[in-house]
Amino acid sequence: MHLSVALFILAAISICKGRLENNCNVFPKDKYIEVGSDIDIECQTSCVKGKIFWTLNNVPVDERLSNTINSSHTVLSLRKFTHHSAILQCHSAVNQQVLGGTNIRTYSKPSNISCILHSKDQDEGIPDLFTCNWEHQINPSLEVNYTILRSTRSNSSKKKICTSHRTECTNHSVEIFENNSITVRAETAHWTADSDPREFDPLHIWKIVPSKSLNVETFSDRVLVKWNRASSGDPGHCQVNYSKAANEQTTVVLHQNLTKGQHGKMPIDIAKFESCSNYSFSVRCALIKAPWSDWSHKTTVLTQLNKSHVKLRLWRKVAEPEKNGVRRVHAMWTEIPSTCKGTFTYAVKSTPYKEHTIGVNCTLRGKLTCDVDVSRDAHRINLTVFHDESLFVEDSVYVPAIRESLPQVTDIQTSTLEGVILVSWKAPIQSVSCYMVDWTHDGNQYHWKESKYTNATLSDLLDKKPYNITVTPLFENKTSHGTQALHICSRFGGPGNVTIHVQTNDKSALVSWNVTSQEACSGAVVNYTVFYGEPPLNDTLDGSKQDTSLKDLIPDTYYSVYVKATALTGTTESIVTSFKTNRFGPGLITAVSVVGSIIIVLVLSLGLCCTVQWQKFRAKPVPNPRLASAVTLWPTAGRQEGMFQAFSNPTESLCDRVYTEEAQRKASSPIDCYGNPASDQTDDYVDSAMTPIIDEKHEDPVDPVETPRLSSPDDSTALLSAENSPYRSQSSVESPASKCSKQCKRVPLKQTMYVTLDMLEQHGAR
Ligand SMILES: *[C@@H]1O[C@H](CO)[C@@H](O)[C@H](O)[C@H]1NC(C)=O
Ligand SMILES: *[C@@H]1O[C@H](CO)[C@@H](O)[C@H](O)[C@H]1NC(C)=O
Ligand SMILES: *[C@@H]1O[C@H](CO)[C@@H](O)[C@H](O)[C@H]1NC(C)=O
Ligand SMILES: *[C@@H]1O[C@H](CO)[C@@H](O)[C@H](O)[C@H]1NC(C)=O
Ligand SMILES: *[C@@H]1O[C@H](CO)[C@@H](O)[C@H](O)[C@H]1NC(C)=O
Numbered sequence: 003m004h005l006s007v008a009l010f011i012l013a014a015i016s017i018c019k020g021r022l023e024n025n026c027n028v029f030p031k032d033k034y035i036e037v038g039s040d041i042d043i044e045c046q047t048s049c050v051k052g053k054i055f056w057t058l059n060n061v062p063v064d065e066r067l068s069n070t071i072n073s074s075h076t077v078l079s080l081r082k083f084t085h086h087s088a089i090l091q092c093h094s095a096v097n098q099q100v101l102g103g104t105n106i107r108t109y110s111k112p113s114n115i116s117c118i119l120h121s122k123d124q125d126e127g128i129p130d131l132f133t134c135n136w137e138h139q140i141n142p143s144l145e146v147n148y149t150i151l152r153s154t155r156s157n158s159s160k161k162k163i164c165t166s167h168r169t170e171c172t173n174h175s176v177e178i179f180e181n182n183s184i185t186v187r188a189e190t191a192h193w194t195a196d197s198d199p200r201e202f203d204p205l206h207i208w209k210i211v212p213s214k215s216l217n218v219e220t221f222s223d224r225v226l227v228k229w230n231r232a233s234s235g236d237p238g239h240c241q242v243n244y245s246k247a248a249n250e251q252t253t254v255v256l257h258q259n260l261t262k263g264q265h266g267k268m269p270i271d272i273a274k275f276e277s278c279s280n281y282s283f284s285v286r287c288a289l290i291k292a293p294w295s296d297w298s299h300k301t302t303v304l305t306q307l308n309k310s311h312v313k314l315r316l317w318r319k320v321a322e323p324e325k326n327g328v329r330r331v332h333a334m335w336t337e338i339p340s341t342c343k344g345t346f347t348y349a350v351k352s353t354p355y356k357e358h359t360i361g362v363n364c365t366l367r368g369k370l371t372c373d374v375d376v377s378r379d380a381h382r383i384n385l386t387v388f389h390d391e392s393l394f395v396e397d398s399v400y401v402p403a404i405r406e407s408l409p410q411v412t413d414i415q416t417s418t419l420e421g422v423i424l425v426s427w428k429a430p431i432q433s434v435s436c437y438m439v440d441w442t443h444d445g446n447q448y449h450w451k452e453s454k455y456t457n458a459t460l461s462d463l464l465d466k467k468p469y470n471i472t473v474t475p476l477f478e479n480k481t482s483h484g485t486q487a488l489h490i491c492s493r494f495g496g497p498g499n500v501t502i503h504v505q506t507n508d509k510s511a512l513v514s515w516n517v518t519s520q521e522a523c524s525g526a527v528v529n530y531t532v533f534y535g536e537p538p539l540n541d542t543l544d545g546s547k548q549d550t551s552l553k554d555l556i557p558d559t560y561y562s563v564y565v566k567a568t569a570l571t572g573t574t575e576s577i578v579t580s581f582k583t584n585r586f587g588p589g590l591i592t593a594v595s596v597v598g599s600i601i602i603v604l605v606l607s608l609g610l611c612c613t614v615q616w617q618k619f620r621a622k623p624v625p626n627p628r629l630a631s632a633v634t635l636w637p638t639a640g641r642q643e644g645m646f647q648a649f650s651n652p653t654e655s656l657c658d659r660v661y662t663e664e665a666q667r668k669a670s671s672p673i674d675c676y677g678n679p680a681s682d683q684t685d686d687y688v689d690s691a692m693t694p695i696i697d698e699k700h701e702d703p704v705d706p707v708e709t710p711r712l713s714s715p716d717d718s719t720a721l722l723s724a725e726n727s728p729y730r731s732q733s734s735v736e737s738p739a740s741k742c743s744k745q746c747k748r749v750p751l752k753q754t755m756y757v758t759l760d761m762l763e764q765h766g767a768r
């Protein structure tokens with residue numbers, strides 16, 4: 003502890019001493035050097051004793067680079083210095099004290115100079131512009147002044163010919179006839195750097211002006227391109243390029259060397275061109291070793307028609323024979339370009355091989371197909387083209403007889419790849435000169451091509467269309483029967499349109515869907531995904547499903563749903579459909595309807611009862627005791643039990659139950675029955691509902707209903723059947739009814755009602 007404090011004080015003292023003496027420092031200060039060059043840095047060490055060491059950007063430098071000259075001077079030698087910017091410091095080895103420091107930065111010099119001689123306004127003659135450009139790796143924000151210095155062998159002093167702030171400079175009036183040595187000088191506030199000098203031969207940097215006299219002539223066997231070389235008659239070379247005017251991509255470039263004073267003349271064989279097509283030509287030239295001129299203006303010409311290049315590509319499709327063996331042959335060929343001069347007439351004729359039969363003509367003008375009917379025998383279809391009434395070219399194709407035995411291809415395989423159909427097949431055993439592959443998507447429009455191999459690539463197909471493909475082998479002078487492959491889709495699209503239908507419930511919904519497609523080439527659905535709700539939930543089903551039930555929905559809520567059908571080739575989605583879940587479930591609705599029906603039945607029955615009772619009330623307001631005696635003829639107890647239990651045991655009668663229910667629900671109903679004021683009835687009603695009726699029965703044991711227990715069943719039956727009317731039969735139950743009405747003026751209405759119904763039912767049941 004004490005020791006370190008002492009050391010610190012010592013160090014502080016020595017620093018103060020060093021500062022005071024001020025004899026230590028590092029030179030040179032803030033130096034810019036060219037990148038990759040060497041530098042010596044000197045440290046004055048007279049203020050300290052002993053060794054020193056160096057750091058470069060705070061990293062110690064190899065001691066071997068440091069050279070102590072005498073007690074007060076040490077030199078650091080840095081070789082091939084490449085740091086962009088570096089801080090070098092000299093330290094005392096004894097106490098690490100910094101004795102001094104300096105900042106060394108590097109710059110690079112311009113390089114890769116190239117210069118050209120060219121002409122203003124593309125004038126022919128001696129070039130008047132001298133342009134150089136070069137590379138310079140520096141901080142782009144740094145302001146640099148560039149100067150081009152030129153010296154020649156005859157005048158070795160460097161002359162400024164151009165200044166610029168960019169890495170390019172053009173002199174507008176220089177005249178250069180001999181070799182030049184060009185140096186580019188870069189100047190900033192802190193440094194100046196000269197490039198290495200570069201020597202240019204004016205003939206090697208002369209970019210001549212493009213030819214202004216390009217001339218193209220066409221003949222039936224060749225195209226002749228001619229041009230004059232501008233600017234110089236020195237040896238050089240030229241390039242001619244041409245392309246079909248409509249299709250600039252396929253440019254052909256031809257090369258030609260020219261000797262001193264020679265002008266350009268290049269014949270090109272007509273075989274390289276399509277007949278009657280527009281081609282555009284241009285040319286450029288250069289002196290040997292010099293840069294190319296710009297391309298000349300384009301010249302466009304129409305190539306001539308050469309008979310040997312006309313390819314009619316005659317082909318035929320033979321339809322299934324009719325009953326009499328007649329077959330329709332659809333002949334087709336390619337057009338002679340409409341750009342060709344003159345009139346072309348096509349004539350198609352079918353010639354039977356059988357002797358003594360004549361062919362059929364089918365002459366068309368301008369059309370490229372023709373249908374001819376041929377018999378079951380072998381035929382040859384001939385196509386003749388007339389050019390301005392004179393025979394131009396001919397072609398023919400063979401149609402085999404119906405049962406002619408000719409080798410056919412087998413096992414046609416197809417595959418599709420990015421809208422292209424690849425076809426391959428098995429060759430017949432016999433040798434085949436080549437194969438014709440034809441294909442159609444509508445049975446009217448055909449495409450066809452020859453193949454030497456047992457495969458072919460069909461391109462330029464309509465998207466997502468089914469194609470019928472036929473492969474026919476061609477022999478020396480015969481053409482075989484074709485072999486067909488049906489319905490090959492050029493590409494499979496996504497599934498068809500999805501339409502959905504929703505059936506709602508309170509907590510669930512049944513979503514069903516249908517996929518319909520107008521296209522023959524829609525992909526088969528692999529799975530369906532149903533999206534519903536917010537945030538969207540999803541449910542994935544395999545492609546065989548057509549509906550799904552959405553569960554756990556909230557009643558009385560709006561939902562949206564859509565279905566996505568996924569095929570291997572794409573997806574389609576139905577439109578988003580909104581639905582609202584029901585407020586109540588189907589159980590509640592059933593319950594409500596059942597209860598409703600019951601109420602309706604009750605009310606109807608009540609009305610009926612009222613009517614009957616009212617009529618009775620009007621007819622016989624007081625029960626007739628004599629009728630009671632008549633009731634003594636009532637059937638036996640067992641039977642009575644079955645039939646009139648409601649009367650015999652009023653406690654359990656429906657009358658009571660209904661009364662109770664109805665009283666609570668509709669207290670005023672009895673008023674309608676009896677026409678009594680509603681006010682004094684309501685309370686009574688409630689009371690009577692609470693009061694067991696049986697009590698009252700006991701008070702009055704001589705119940706008129708119970709009296710007729712001894713009566714014979716026959717009598718009762720007689721009575722009922724005699725009256726033969728349920729309404730009439732009611733008279734027998736009148737006493738209990740009136741009793742009931744006596745007991746509880748408010749009740750009996752319903753008692754009566756149920757009795758009546760029971761009776762009716764029982765009576766009917768018999
Ligand atoms: C040390 O060397 C330097 C350079 O060689 C010289 O200038 C200086 O006088 C010398 N100092 C002594 C004390 O010899
Ligand atoms: C560059 O040239 C301009 C004049 O064109 C001059 O004002 C400027 O000081 C020069 N800059 C340097 C770094 O030489
Ligand atoms: C001019 O320079 C080229 C190299 O660019 C050299 O081959 C030629 O000999 C030189 N011509 C003369 C006359 O020095
Ligand atoms: C058609 O062109 C060929 C070269 O492809 C040539 O040999 C023939 O002479 C030309 N025909 C005519 C009529 O010029
Ligand atoms: C077909 O046309 C040729 C000339 O074009 C004629 O000589 C021949 O009689 C015609 N044949 C029929 C059957 O019309």
Ligand SMILES: *[C@@H]1O[C@H](CO)[C@@H](O)[C@H](O)[C@H]1NC(C)=O
Pocket residue numbers: 442443444445446468469470488489
């Ligand atoms: C493909 O061939 C079949 C059978 O010959 C035929 O029924 C169908 O119409 C053809 N389709 C087309 C597009 O030509």
Ligand SMILES: *[C@@H]1O[C@H](CO)[C@@H](O)[C@H](O)[C@H]1NC(C)=O
Pocket residue numbers: 455456457458459
């Ligand atoms: C057909 O097959 C041959 C060899 O079997 C192959 O070289 C050629 O590329 C194939 N052509 C096409 C169009 O697939």
Ligand SMILES: *[C@@H]1O[C@H](CO)[C@@H](O)[C@H](O)[C@H]1NC(C)=O
Pocket residue numbers: 528529542568569570
């Ligand atoms: C639906 O089928 C596609 C295609 O096979 C598959 O990529 C995807 O994972 C399937 N989706 C589900 C949810 O299984």
Ligand SMILES: *[C@@H]1O[C@H](CO)[C@@H](O)[C@H](O)[C@H]1NC(C)=O
Pocket residue numbers: 531539540
């Ligand atoms: C289906 O829902 C699950 C979560 O429930 C989610 O992870 C998945 O990405 C969804 N699938 C699609 C196709 O949206």
